[in-house]
Amino acid sequence: MGQSICLRIRRIKVKPVAVTSWLKNSSPNETVSIVRRVKLKHPITQLMEKADIVYRRKLGSQSRTLRQAVSQYKKRYRRLPPKGFDAWWEFAKSNDFKMVDEFDSLMSDLEPFWLLSPHELRERARQVGELPSIDLVSIVNGEGFEGEDRPPADRAIGFFTMIEPFIELLPDMQFPISIKSEGRVIVPWEQSLQPNATVLSSDGEGLLGGSFTEDWKGEGTVWDAFRRACPPDSPARRLFSSVRGQAHTSQSSFNLLFNKGSTPTIHPSSLGLVGFQRFVDFCKEPSGRILQGHFFSDWRTLPSLFPVFSPAKAPGYSDIVIPSHYYYGATKRYTYGIDPVLFLMKETDNFEVNWGEKKDVIFWRGASTGGGSSPPGFLHQYHRHRLVQKASEHSTGNTTVLFPDPSTSTETSFISVAVPTAEINKEIFDIAFTKAIGCDLYVGGGCEQMMEDHRFANAVQLTDHYKYKYLIDLDGMGYSAHFLAFMGSESAVLKTTVYREFFSDWIQPWLHYIPVSDSYNDLYNIHAYFSGPSPSELKAFSLLGNHTNEFLAAHKREGDQKLRRIARAGRQWKNTITRRVDMQVYVYRLCIEWARLWSDNRDAYVFR
Structure with missing residues (x-):
């Protein structure tokens, strides 16, 4: 957008620490890049590895016999199971239910x-x-x-x-x-x-x-x-x-x-x-x-x-x-793999898109719901409004994103690059409202002002979401009923929520889906980790020499494989852990x- 990118490198030795999160946005005028020598893997790599271990351990520790299930019940809840526990156990095991102990x-x-x-x-x-x-x-x-x-x-x-x-x-x-x-x-x-x-x-x-x-x-x-x-x-x-x-x-x-x-x-x-x-x-x-x-x-x-x-x-x-x-039933609006004519369920939707053909951007469409307006004046700060604002092509200032340092070709050094936010937003986001709801109470001018402050686009069918590698799922007035449909598709689901649902004890973040902070600041580094640098970020890397392209291409291939692994794990989880019979x-x-x-x-x- 006419803004220049300057690159300054400063090497700093830092102590190894247990990292569970990553960079926030930079200040509006900051365009500094810093190489950090860290004797540990990228935080997302660590989170994914830990998630795999935790889930495998949970899945492998489930009771295999009724006696074990009773013992586990008494250990967890300090009382005997209720009458009918044996019939429930037979129903669960005969239907290949996996999480027999996870009802905390x-x-x-x-x-x-x-x-x-x-x-x-x-x-x-x-x-x-x-x-x-x-x-x-x-x-x-x-x-x-x-x-x-x-x-x-x-x-x-x-x-x-x-x-x-x-x-x-x-x-x-x-x-x-x-x-x-x-x-x-x-x-x-x-x-x-x-x-x-x-x-x-x-x-x-x-x-x-x-x-x-x-x-x-x-x-x-x-x-x-x-x-x-x-x-x-x-x-x-x-x-x-x-x-x-x-x-x-x-x-x-x-x-x-x-x-x-x-x-x-x-x-x-x-x-x-x-x-x-x-x-x-x-x-x-x-x-x-x-x-x-x-x-x-x-x-x-x-x-x-x-x-x-x-x-x-x-x-x-x-x-x-x-x-x-909505999860248990079958509707064109909320169900993955539904035959639109016969309303039969299929494991792969008729409109599913091959991974290599999916667009490498973070996608979301929805109405401007998200809460009431009593008292009025807070609508612009609700979670959906903030995401649309965050992804705006008219944003100002810079955003700092981290990548492996091409000069070392190792996993222990990273380089941060600050790029104009408006440019990176155009490259990695496709996020918009489809309908203005409750906008008459929007501060500063009602519906007209809301339309001016946020991007609006045409509504899309559920099946249109499957064209994208990243699907971000947001709450509305309550929980989002799209979640299981998104998980069924071979797209990676990004999720932020304040709601607990029936499957909360059975799902593992960073294995089945990617958890996102309520500020959405981490979306930039999540995309960078899995999809590599966008064109605006490559401008900064070009200052490092020609060897950069080969290194970053390898980084992108590896990240894409990890993203697809999450997408596939999410689909496998949906098809084996949250079936209709699992809900029963x-x-x-x-x-x-x-x-x-x-x-x-x-x-x-x-x-x-």
Whole structure:
């Protein structure tokens, strides 16, 4: 874009450290390149190797017999398995289910309900099932029923379909299924200590009766409810910490890389890559909530420990997670490998593209959703808006990217090159909104201003995504229902999320997908590692001599092979770990655990 690239090389000896992330963006005026002699492999190489070891160890340690499974259960959860555990085990093993021991998240979801008596639990299920946003799925005498007062929503129908193969083996019980994708239950911290104290009001009327409404109607937001779920001494409960904006640093990446002192070392906390996907503790980091739109929703949460089954939940919520009906069903919008005419499932989609023909860019399309607007003024900071802004061809300043040092041809030295951000964005991104939603509340001019500030393009079919090597998956108002479809394609999935789903215990970042920070600063170095230098980066490398081209070509070939390895591992994971029958196994396990909580005699409702 008319900007010159200057290259300065400075050699610095640094101490080896355990690195779990990489460079942040440089300051707007920085165009410095530095060779770092580091006696370790590239951080992404380390992360991929570690991920492979961790997953293989987990997969290889799963119980092989019912006796081993019972022993593992008692070791993890300090109690006997529930009645029906043997039937569940046979169902799981007969369907070649892999992760027989990995249900820690499910058990964590259910643990608070042990503090309620069976009567209290059943009463709360009845109460919450009266809400228009909740469907009550009942099992009576081995048969299932949805609520008779109104037609059930798709999510309840999907759940009922999942339990059909084993419903005759289940006792009578009820499941309140949320019709919404967002989490619903946020229990105030003080009440979480005595959850049974507010089941019924003093006159016996249900807690949700009377004045309860479906939304706050301008009287509050999710954040107002969420911060009350945090401990009293947490920053989120302190007024100043809960309202101040996100702090951003203007330090250059060079200054952030090294500790102060005479002997510089790489500072792990200053680097940009996500080691393994972590979930932000918004109680401790309340300023981060302005980057997550779901905190600005005015859809009322439930202020007590009610049993609500939802497809995903963010940290701090008490919903019970179930598989999404979008994953279990078959739709042209969310399902990979669906025959568009017969609606049959195929392992390889008709529109899949060979790896060598896929475009070497990071691709995303979606609407400008991402949260509510109560109060207004934060829309431009939501996760989708920030990604579109990050990838803009009109960005200013420079971006620093690292590559192996061509002068050494080893894995222990790296060179960083600062290039104009606008140029590199054009080369490695194809990211745009397809529809403006909620834009009338956009700061500075509503829809017209949003259209000016962000790139917009035509909507694309799900199958059009398969033309790209990198597919970045973003949350919307809730979890992203495209994830499993993207994983099924032979494209590498990049993922950032605040939501936990049913498969969270079964997937391994840096093996099955590439975790991305919520700042998106690491996207540049991720692309550089796997795809080599873009044309604007090659301009800088040309100053190093002709030997550079051969070295970088070899680097690109090796990186491309590693990227394809992730893409293939993701597809293999999807086809072997999150099949429809795997979702049935998950829900079956949930049902027998729920049946024990529902039983009047929990102590006797055990498998021995």
